[in-house]
Amino acid sequence: MSSEPLILGIETSCDETAVGIVRGRKLLANVISSSVEEHARFGGVVPEIASRAHLEAMPSVIATALSEAKIKLNDLDAITVTAGPGLIGALVVGTSSAAGLALGLNKPLYGVNHLSAHIAVDALDSDHPLDPAIALLVSGGHSSILQVNNLTSDVKTLGSTIDDAAGEAFDKVARLLELPFPGGPSIDHDALSGNPIAIEFPRGLTLAKDLADHKYDFSFSGLKTAVARYLQQIPNYQRADVSASFQEAVVDVLLIKTIAAAKASGIETIIIAGGVAANSRLRELAQDRTESAGLLLRIPPRKLCTDNGAMVAALGSLAVTQGIAPSTLGFGPDSSSGIARPIF
Numbered sequence: 001m002s003s004e005p006l007i008l009g010i011e012t013s014c015d016e017t018a019v020g021i022v023r024g025r026k027l028l029a030n031v032i033s034s035s036v037e038e039h040a041r042f043g044g045v046v047p048e049i050a051s052r053a054h055l056e057a058m059p060s061v062i063a064t065a066l067s068e069a070k071i072k073l074n075d076l077d078a079i080t081v082t083a084g085p086g087l088i089g090a091l092v093v094g095t096s097s098a099a100g101l102a103l104g105l106n107k108p109l110y111g112v113n114h115l116s117a118h119i120a121v122d123a124l125d126s127d128h129p130l131d132p133a134i135a136l137l138v139s140g141g142h143s144s145i146l147q148v149n150n151l152t153s154d155v156k157t158l159g160s161t162i163d164d165a166a167g168e169a170f171d172k173v174a175r176l177l178e179l180p181f182p183g184g185p186s187i188d189h190d191a192l193s194g195n196p197i198a199i200e201f202p203r204g205l206t207l208a209k210d211l212a213d214h215k216y217d218f219s220f221s222g223l224k225t226a227v228a229r230y231l232q233q234i235p236n237y238q239r240a241d242v243s244a245s246f247q248e249a250v251v252d253v254l255l256i257k258t259i260a261a262a263k264a265s266g267i268e269t270i271i272i273a274g275g276v277a278a279n280s281r282l283r284e285l286a287q288d289r290t291e292s293a294g295l296l297l298r299i300p301p302r303k304l305c306t307d308n309g310a311m312v313a314a315l316g317s318l319a320v321t322q323g324i325a326p327s328t329l330g331f332g333p334d335s336s337s338g339i340a341r342p343i344f
């Protein structure tokens with residue numbers, strides 16, 4: 001192996017069939033085939049459709065990534081793959097493909113955690129230390145504040161959503177507003193022409209009585225209900241104002257709690273990761289507020305925030321560089337694995 005490991009990462013936990021290739025911390029290829037349009041008419045991801053789409057797309061996505069990176073399969077030092085959390089049938093396609101490749105090429109195989117990978121993507125094309133950091137991880141399935149002491153071995157959950165994930169709230173409110181799925185990008189775009197202070201929507205779990213038990217936890221179901229009630233009461237509502245005000249409520253509470261966690265921990269770096277980290281208002285307000293608080297902010301480029309293979313390769317590359325032992329070929333995908341298990 002040259003000094004920098006050459007790693008291929010496969011991601012199939014939801015509706016993206018994605019393959020990334022990195023050398024050390026350098027991004028060489030990032031190819032994504034999404035089945036999102038096949039799910040759109042159902043208003044959410046249909047697991048069986050996702051699994052079939054992964055099977056169909058996998059060979060060409062791998063081939064395109066290899067040609068983009070200008071390498072051959074045999075050049076690789078290891079294969080890495082999302083082992084969980086995610087849709088079980090979708091994970092099985094990715095992990096089986098990865099195991100087949102690793103076996104055929106006689107290369108080490110690393111099953112990695114999807115949530116840790118969302119954070120690890122921040123390593124690419126830069127050389128700053130990844131940890132310690134306070135991470136705000138916000139996606140379609142998860143919303144947590146994490147204390148990342150060591151990304152591959154020691155991540156503590158400080159708080160999580162007690163009901164909907166932030167991305168799920170975007171998706172559900174978009175449906176109420178009859179905006180297309182997935183809701184996050186639709187609301188983000190619609191909000192650009194709206195007034196974020198037009199409607200005062202609730203900030204979940206920020207009252208003194210809630211903070212005692214839920215200091216760093218989130219709740220978005222009350223907000224969704226408040227939006228639904230508003231739409232019933234004001235039939236000729238201004239959609240862009242509702243989008244902007246809803247988005248402001250989500251982003252405000254995410255940042256209040258993340259910055260409070262950073263201050264309490266004494267850790268000066270905040271990483272924002274996961275699909276919702278692509279949100280323009282979150283990116284903008286995070287910049288303002290971390291600057292005022294004297295904290296350092298890191299957010300991956302937008303296209304690396306939503307699910308991709310580069311993040312899986314990035315975490316695999318960290319594991320290889322740190323001399324972590326590979327997974328055994330027989331490891332199984334785990335649809336509900338938490339962040340406490342970064343490498344399988």
Ligand code: KG4
Nearest residue numbers: 139140141167184185275276278279306307
């Ligand atoms: O991380 P991700 O791609 O998949 C999961 O691991 O869940 O996150 C997908 C979620 C979806 O709920 C989507 O609506 C949301 O991220 N999302 C956004 C934006 N782009 C994607 N939410 C708000 N603003 C965006 N620009």
Ligand code: ZN
Nearest residue numbers: 139274275307
């Ligand atoms: Zn994700």
